[in-house]
Amino acid sequence: MKNHCKRKTFTGRECLLIILWMFSQLPCLNANPVISTNIGDFIFKYNTSEENYNIKVYYYCPKRFSPKSKIVFVLHGDNRNGAFYRNEWSTYAEKYNFLVLCPELTKEDFPYMKYNLGNIYDEKKKKFNPKEEWTFNIIEKLFDFVREDKKTQATSYSIFGHSSGGQFVQRMVLFMPDARFSTAIANGSGWYTMPNFTKKFEYGLRLTPLTDDTLKKAFGKELVILMGEKDFVSKVKPKSYEETTHSFDRLWRAIFFYDEAKSKAKELGVELKWIFKTVPNADHNNPKHAQFAIRYIMKPENKNADDPNEIDKNPENSSD
Numbered sequence: 001m002k003n004h005c006k007r008k009t010f011t012g013r014e015c016l017l018i019i020l021w022m023f024s025q026l027p028c029l030n031a032n033p034v035i036s037t038n039i040g041d042f043i044f045k046y047n048t049s050e051e052n053y054n055i056k057v058y059y060y061c062p063k064r065f066s067p068k069s070k071i072v073f074v075l076h077g078d079n080r081n082g083a084f085y086r087n088e089w090s091t092y093a094e095k096y097n098f099l100v101l102c103p104e105l106t107k108e109d110f111p112y113m114k115y116n117l118g119n120i121y122d123e124k125k126k127k128f129n130p131k132e133e134w135t136f137n138i139i140e141k142l143f144d145f146v147r148e149d150k151k152t153q154a155t156s157y158s159i160f161g162h163s164s165g166g167q168f169v170q171r172m173v174l175f176m177p178d179a180r181f182s183t184a185i186a187n188g189s190g191w192y193t194m195p196n197f198t199k200k201f202e203y204g205l206r207l208t209p210l211t212d213d214t215l216k217k218a219f220g221k222e223l224v225i226l227m228g229e230k231d232f233v234s235k236v237k238p239k240s241y242e243e244t245t246h247s248f249d250r251l252w253r254a255i256f257f258y259d260e261a262k263s264k265a266k267e268l269g270v271e272l273k274w275i276f277k278t279v280p281n282a283d284h285n286n287p288k289h290a291q292f293a294i295r296y297i298m299k300p301e302n303k304n305a306d307d308p309n310e311i312d313k314n315p316e317n318s319s320d
Helices: 010-025 082-094 137-149 163-174 210-220 250-268 290-297
Strands: 037-045 054-058 070-075 098-104 157-162 179-189 221-227 275-279
Touching: 037 082, 037 137, 054 082, 070 082, 070 137, 070 163, 082 098, 098 137, 137 157, 157 163, 157 250, 157 290, 163 179, 163 210, 163 221, 179 210, 210 250, 221 250, 221 290, 250 275, 275 290
Parallel strands: 070 098, 070 157, 157 179, 179 221, 221 275
Antiparallel strands: 037 054, 054 098
């Protein structure tokens, strides 16, 4: 019997398309460098519908790192100096065996509205951006990358932000309470988006996509509002948040923010898991902030982080 099947001859273009298709079926290759057990940095590619970013991430991975080790994100202040914070936290990362990651969000790519305010609102278009465009997603995407890269079993992470980074963290808790952070620490924030619907964004939540249900979830997350006890200029506490006119009266604004959260949580009939703490004898820029934050990041389950005996306050070789 004759075989009537004809052998198809492919053109060069068709062959190229077939090869490209075959490669597209292979497992996706990770273009980012592997995080080594040491000190280093890598470029993290983050894309939105409108922008493509190459974000430098400084890290320290301890020698004893295992799939069960914790992951901690540390966000810089307005100086955008990720390496500085990586170096400051490396001693703690080694002692307490966690991976610390410090993404550097430059002023060129992430100016004030995109960093401090998380790209929640578009000033030019005069409208709120979709959730997918919020800068907070960088942390979530980076967490996914790290979990795959280090084959870790971590299902949550801790996040610490100082100054401008503290503003980022505070708004991330409010606007994205479904994010996978277990402990969030907003340290030395300059000012706040108040957890009420009486004031418009950026000062409150009126007209934002948030609802009472969002706030209930946010109040149920562990947020530590951390502030140096000397981080103020005005000697007398102002009568209201609006009267804290001096830009460096951070302590007073933090107190008003926390009090507002307590009041709103009571109104909604939910427990507020946020706490407010001051760092003794510390102003705005002080290594004691990181030393104090470790007590909350590393506290054992159901233990009191305020008990100095739970976590060693003076890690070996600390420069604090």
